[in-house]
Amino acid sequence: MCNLSNNLIGLLNFLTFLLSIPVVATGVWLSKQADTECERWLERPIIVLGVFLLVVSLAGLLGACCRVSCLLWLYLFVMFLLILVVFAFTIFTFLVTNKGAGQVLQDRGYKEYRLDDYSNWLQKRVNNTHNWNRIRSCLQSGRLCSTFQTQFANDSAEQFFAENLSALQSGCCKPSNDCNFTYQGPSTWKKPEGHANYSNPDCNAWENDPNVLCYNCQSCKAGLLQNIKIDWKKVAVINIIFLVILVIVYSVGCCAFRNNTRERWKY
Structure with missing residues (x-):
């Protein structure tokens, strides 16, 4: 040899x-x-x-x-x-x-993701403001949620809840199931009247504005980490x-x- x-x-x-x-x-x-x-x-x-x-x-x-x-x-x-x-x-x-996995929801085709379920090292990376601003810009410029809106635009509430959404779609483009918002469209949800004390801070972070949605939510960061976990x-x-x-x-x-x-x- x-x-x-x-x-x-x-x-x-x-x-x-x-x-x-x-x-x-x-x-x-x-x-x-x-x-x-x-x-x-x-x-x-x-x-x-x-x-x-x-x-x-x-x-x-x-x-x-x-x-x-x-x-x-x-x-x-x-x-x-x-x-x-x-x-x-x-x-x-x-x-x-x-560590980390999606949580199965009753009567839902998709899973939801919690940031606390993932390793501390990964959490620190996405909780860094500078890092997340860059990632959020990347997700927005990649038209993640605008494509999501178009894909499921004709779904009724029952049809939408049965969809098998990706981790990023579930985390960034719709509010958490904990919020109990009323479905009006894939990225349009009606909040309850008056002031509500939500146990999940993502509920206050959600906005119907296409530039906001749930890009600032912990669930969006968790959805990203789920993708990273699979890829890694x-x-x-x-x-x-x-x-x-x-x-x-x-x-x-x-x-x-x-x-x-x-x-x-x-x-």
Whole structure:
């Protein structure tokens, strides 16, 4: 295996180098086209990822094919750090997503979500005012609730209550079931006459204004965390597969480095 290791590492890094070019190009393109807070947030990690892949793949390619031991050593060092980071992030992902689930309601097709059900770390992220303002802007510019309004515009109350809503739709685009508001439309609800003391603070936060709705509600934050939980569980599975691949590539890289060292001592 060691006799083929240099060529194999060279080939893998050449493919990674080719992959990094469209990744960087995509990030740059997004930075030019960005109109929303979502796109502005997304472009930076894409560019960083692309540049990282570009630099690391070049180091591995030159180190393996040109027998430059210092570059190959740098490549292996970065790969080792990457393995540690991916392993730590995978464990962290499982820890912060092991809590939280939707609450089943009687005579309702959808679930409702409570912020207190999720991990403290995730709660702190969405309760940060600066973070939530950016997220709320992203949800609004993504037309989450306007699409929701159009999708269920012709529903009667009975039909709407039977709908299987997404976590974000349930949390951000309608009031909590605790409020007992009267249904007039998917995003239009009539509050009871007079002053009401609600046990759920989301009831006071709700407004029929399309720009307000329940974007400031705890249920909206909980709906977002439910989406994050589902996505991060998928990411954790992918990370495990990625981790196995990284370990294999790292092992082959160690053989290539050993080859370089042996050839240098021959001379």
